[in-house]
Amino acid sequence: MLSIDSLIKQTRTYRRFDESVAIDRLQIVRWLGIVRQTPSARNAQPLKYIIITDTELCHEITAKQHWASMLPEWDGPSVGERPRAYLLQILDTDIAPAARFDEGIQLQALGLLATEAGYGTCIFGGHGKAEFSRRLGLPTHLSINAIIAIGKPREEVVLEEARNPEDVRYWRDKEGRHHVPKRPLSELIIEPNKPSIF
Structure with a gap:
């Protein structure tokens, strides 16, 4: 088992994944079961998640994201390097207007859990959020806060x-x-x- 300092150092942003390695949806559900127990401002707990493992939808999300602003010559992961799953972090504005501290706490916890299990993540502010909200039929009080790519790191x-x-x-x-x-x-x-x- 990794020490907490080693785990933190290994929890990095990954932009290339081994697309041949699938991730079980139940694994992500298990992580969210732990993430939901993290601290929450006023204990409001306004964050929710959509798990996406459908291959075609994952490819569409991959194509819409800006993968590395400091590497402008790189267009993002190629075939064989794309993430196998995504999480959409959703803010329920019926519960709270914002989740300033909760969002970071939960995203870091998720990254640590993924790393411990041999996976990696990449967190996006989320290009195409409005389009995906419409496509998924989200009501106006559910707002996409972040998009998280998940896969087996290949870099x-x-x-x-x-x-x-x-x-x-x-x-x-x-x-x-x-x-x-x-x-x-x-x-x-x-x-x-x-x-x-x-």
């Missing part, structure tokens, strides 16, 4: 210290490894001036 993601704190753009090397520079810890922790008591 290596390398975490590294940012050489230049101003440049944290991810990139790919000649072997196709995806490099993700992270700002140093010294930039993360702020030490403000201690105010005088008098």
Whole structure:
């Protein structure tokens, strides 16, 4: 079993998947059964999910997303590298007008669960949300908040210290490894001036 720090480091954004490896819908249901137990602002729990495993609909969603803004020459995963499932994270505005904290907590929990099971995710703000809402017949109080691709990762993601704190753009090397520079810890922790008591 992975330690929590190893699990967090391995929970990356994956953009290429092994399309030959299916994911069981019941596996996703099990993850959501755990995700629903995460903290929720005011315990309102306004987030819901639609599980999509239909191959053609998955391909349509894949084609509509913007996969890597920092790799403009790359059009997204090719045949054989597309995700096998998607989750649509839905906000029920009859319950709450927003889910600012809940959405991130649940998306990270989902990523951790997927990683632990040998899968990976990619989270999108969601291009084509209005079109998919119409197609799925969603009532106006159910709004697509995020689109999550799920599949068996087919790429290596390398975490590294940012050489230049101003440049944290991810990139790919000649072997196709995806490099993700992270700002140093010294930039993360702020030490403000201690105010005088008098």
